[in-house]
Amino acid sequence: GSWCHRKPMTKPLRCLLTAGPTREHLDPVRFLSNGSSGRMGYALAEAAVARGWEVDLVSGPVAIKAAVGVTVHRVVSAQEMFAACEPLFARCDLFIAVAAVADFRPKAMEVHKTKKAEAALVLELEPTVDILKTLAARKTAAQRVVGFAAETRDVELYARRKLTEKNLDWIVANDVGRAGIGMEAVDNAVIVIGRSGERAVFGPAPKRAVAEFILDKIAWR
Numbered sequence: 001g002s003w004c005h006r007k008p009m010t011k012p013l014r015c016l017l018t019a020g021p022t023r024e025h026l027d028p029v030r031f032l033s034n035g036s037s038g039r040m041g042y043a044l045a046e047a048a049v050a051r052g053w054e055v056d057l058v059s060g061p062v063a064i065k066a067a068v069g070v071t072v073h074r075v076v077s078a079q080e081m082f083a084a085c086e087p088l089f090a091r092c093d094l095f096i097a098v099a100a101v102a103d104f105r106p107k108a109m110e111v112h113k114t115k116k117a118e119a120a121l122v123l124e125l126e127p128t129v130d131i132l133k134t135l136a137a138r139k140t141a142a143q144r145v146v147g148f149a150a151e152t153r154d155v156e157l158y159a160r161r162k163l164t165e166k167n168l169d170w171i172v173a174n175d176v177g178r179a180g181i182g183m184e185a186v187d188n189a190v191i192v193i194g195r196s197g198e199r200a201v202f203g204p205a206p207k208r209a210v211a212e213f214i215l216d217k218i219a220w221r
């Protein structure tokens with residue numbers, strides 16, 4: 001583990017994290033979103049700060065507080081999350097994308113609340129920007145990029161596919177279909193997979209313990 005362990009001694013490692021869900025508004029009061037609590041990303045931010053790293057956390061709307069020392073950037077939509085991450089990515093050493101970014105957004109956002117009598121019953125959607133894939137494509141030789149894969153079936157297969165397709169160094173696969181584990185849960189169970197074939201499993205355990213495990217593993221190289 002030369003990379004993560006040597007660097008903090010000279011100057012702290014700069015770590016960028018995304019966490020929580022995004023909200024894609026249809027109108028001022030309605031949105032598409034998901035049940036991500038933000039806990040896994042916030043636990044990673046806490047663990048990273050405890051290691052003396054400089055941590056920027058770009059977070060969608062969540063009900064939890066970040067650890068002291070974490071710089072939080074609050075956003076709502078995927079587009080805002082991307083805009084906040086772009087300049088921070090350029091100067092980070094490590095990017096960990098934990099956010100449950102909405103994959104689609106309504107094609108149009110109404111300025112006023114839609115009246116039910118006037119609502120179209122079919123919602124037209126368009127894809128959101130893939131923040132992780134877009135930023136990983138800009139990765140320099142010195143930067144490391146880690147993604148999460150939330151799956152309910154064929155967990156490892158899909159995770160490995162994302163590792164390759166998004167040009168990542170590591171992917172953290174988590175089975176969100178299992179009761180008491182993953183997105184909305186307090187505990188998590190993960191498989192950490194590296195681009196050179198490394199593989200390690202951990203949990204179910206509290207998300208802070210999972211966070212420590214992940215940071216230890218990605219410090220392998």
Ligand code: CTP
Nearest residue numbers: 097098099101128129130131132147148149150
């Ligand atoms: N991600 C992202 N921007 C998006 C979608 C996903 O940055 N618009 C990131 C997530 O933060 C996560 C990784 O990509 O680190 C994988 O997210 P996931 O939803 O599992 O995969 P997708 O590529 O969106 O594919 P699918 O939802 O079809 O499985």
Ligand code: CA
Nearest residue numbers: 100101102103
């Ligand atoms: Ca997705």
